Amino acid sequence: MSDLAIQTHGLTKRFRAQVAVDGIDLAVPRGSVFGFLGPNGSGKTTTIRMLLGLVGATAGTARVLGTDMPKGLDDVLPRVGALVEGPAFAPFLSGAANLARFDAADRHASPSTRGRRVAEALDRVGLSHAARKKAGAYSLGMKQRLGLANALLMPRDLLVLDEPTNGLDPQGTREVRSLIRSFAADGTTVFVSSHLLAEVEQLCTHVGVMSAGRLVAQGTLDEFRRSGASRVEVLTPDPDAARAVLARIGLVTDAAAAAPVEAAASAGDGDALVTAALSDDRAPGGRAADDPAADQPAAEAVVAALVRDGVRVRGFAIRRTSLEQRFVELTGEGFDVVG
């Protein structure tokens, strides 16, 4: 059995002249909560629609739960719960009656256990109290939870959720996120798209970043945290000697600062800030696989080398690129970072 819940190779979708999804190689590990992150229009929904067989791919392959798609749709879909663009609920039917209708449309679902399935799914998303209320009178958050209940009518190995908190107020957002955490805690793989970096940071173990139809990076969230470029900052009255030492141990120093530094709290008269790039700017899963950062010295070795050569070190810091900056670098676009 493959240890990937979703795997694609060169998956592509063209709408006439426009390439909506451009040859992506996704690898979503089983048991992960995989955040599919990208700005609006970057191709997330189109990818999800291809994975679920709602639209055909122009090129490339996709495997879902170890089965080739769309050939294996009938076998795979019963094991996949999906929330894509909110299911169409009948507003004049109760929440429970809506779920019963969806359940009845599933040929794998036995009618004799329908009532129990519906009640359990409503309970799971905290809607038991509103089971008899008309769906049209539900709040947006309740409708979204009803959609999740619909995805949970049967036991699932994989949940595919397209922007599940879109349009929700903060309370509804919190509820839906905590539900997603509870699904993951049960061992279900969750593939969730979002344009919110904060959401992915809070929820996900893995992340894939889309930009203009391309998957520009993917990996664990921890890999992303470690992947940004770092800079060494040395506050010293001996900037020329410091630069010479940094260059000797293989760091590329920045051009000399134009003026002595006054901002740093520890800066004294004549102190200057010498800076150098510590690690290469690389992304997990990116195509530049060679890793020049592996040869670079550890931070403590930098300090030791400076002191050994008599450089007076009055301040030392490693500054890491923030995750937000990292995503902006990758996508070339600003992200909504709140939410």
Ligand SMILES: Nc1ncnc2c1ncn2[C@@H]1O[C@H](COP(=O)(O)OP(=O)(O)OP(=O)(O)O)[C@@H](O)[C@H]1O
């Ligand atoms: N049926 C279609 N016909 C033509 N173009 C489409 C169609 N569906 C999507 N597109 C285009 O493909 C691109 C990717 O859209 P998609 O909806 O997949 O992005 P997204 O990342 O999900 O964005 P959003 O968060 O806004 O939904 C967009 O430029 C969109 O206009």
